[in-house]
Amino acid sequence: MGQVAEIRQETVSSSFVDDIATVFDIKQILRATCEKYGFKHFMLAHIPHSENEKLSINSIAITNNWPTEVLGHYDMMGRAESNYLIKEARQRLAPVIKDIDYSALNEMHVDLLSRYKYERNGYFPVNNGDGLHLLVLTGGRDVLLSEEHLADIQLFATRLVEKSLKILPGNHTADANISQRENEVLQWIAEGKTSAEIATIMSLSEHTVNHYAMLAVQKLECVNRTQAVVRSMRLGLIR
Numbered sequence: 001m002g003q004v005a006e007i008r009q010e011t012v013s014s015s016f017v018d019d020i021a022t023v024f025d026i027k028q029i030l031r032a033t034c035e036k037y038g039f040k041h042f043m044l045a046h047i048p049h050s051e052n053e054k055l056s057i058n059s060i061a062i063t064n065n066w067p068t069e070v071l072g073h074y075d076m077m078g079r080a081e082s083n084y085l086i087k088e089a090r091q092r093l094a095p096v097i098k099d100i101d102y103s104a105l106n107e108m109h110v111d112l113l114s115r116y117k118y119e120r121n122g123y124f125p126v127n128n129g130d131g132l133h134l135l136v137l138t139g140g141r142d143v144l145l146s147e148e149h150l151a152d153i154q155l156f157a158t159r160l161v162e163k164s165l166k167i168l169p170g171n172h173t174a175d176a177n178i179s180q181r182e183n184e185v186l187q188w189i190a191e192g193k194t195s196a197e198i199a200t201i202m203s204l205s206e207h208t209v210n211h212y213a214m215l216a217v218q219k220l221e222c223v224n225r226t227q228a229v230v231r232s233m234r235l236g237l238i239r
Contacts, residue, residue, distance in 0.1 A: 039139035047132040089134035124157040182216040
C-alpha cells in the first residue's frame with residue numbers, strides 16, 4: 001500500500017490504481033481524487049441488474065466517505081436516493097456534472113445536504129463484464145471540470161472498478177453493506193471496548209450498539225464479533 005498512501009494532489013492518476021490492495025487503499029485514492037478536483041465526498045456503487053429490488057444507499061455502495069449523519073438520514077427516512085443514483089447510472093453512457101435539484105427536496109433534507117456541501121455531483125458510469133458501477137463525486141457549486149478532467153476521472157473510475165472487483169471477488173458490496181455506524185462499532189470492538197463502553201462513547205443505547213454489531217457480523221458473513229473484526233481488518237475496513 002506504500003505508494004497509494006503517499007499520493008499527492010498533483011499526482012493522482014489511474015496508474016496509482018495498480019498499487020491498490022485493500023478497501024482502505026480504495027478509500028485513500030478516492031480521497032486524493034476528491035481533493036485534486038475540488039470535491040468533498042465520494043461513493044463507488046455497484047448497480048444491480050434487477051429493477052425490482054428495494055435498495056438502500058448502504059446496499060449499493062462499495063465504499064464511500066459520506067458523513068454518518070447523512071447516511072443515517074437516508075436510513076431513517078427510507079429515502080429513494082439510491083433509486084435516483086441507480087437511474088442516473090443506467091441512463092448515463094458518459095461522465096457528467098450536475099447540480100442537485102434542491103427544489104425537489106424537503107427542507108430538512110436541503111438543510112442537511114447544504115451543511116455538508118452536497119450541491120453538485122459528478123457521475124462516472126462504468127459498465128463492464130461484471131455489471132454496472134457508478135462513481136459519484138460530490139462537492140459545492142464551485143467545482144468546475146473541463147472535458148479533459150471528465151475524461152481523466154472516467155478512465156480512473158474504470159480502472160478503479162476493475163481493481164476493486166479483484167480485491168472483492170464474488171462480493172462487490174462487502175464494504176457497501178457495512179454502514180459507517182456499524183463500522184465504527186467494529187472499530188471500538190477491535191480496541192477491546194465492551195458494548196456498554198461503546199454505547200457511552202457513541203452516545204447510543206447498549207441495545208443499539210449490539211444491534212449494529214449483529215448487523216456487521218451478518219453482513220460480513222461471520223459467526224461472531226471477533227471473526228467480523230478480523231475480516232474487516234483483512235478487507236481494510238478498519239485498521
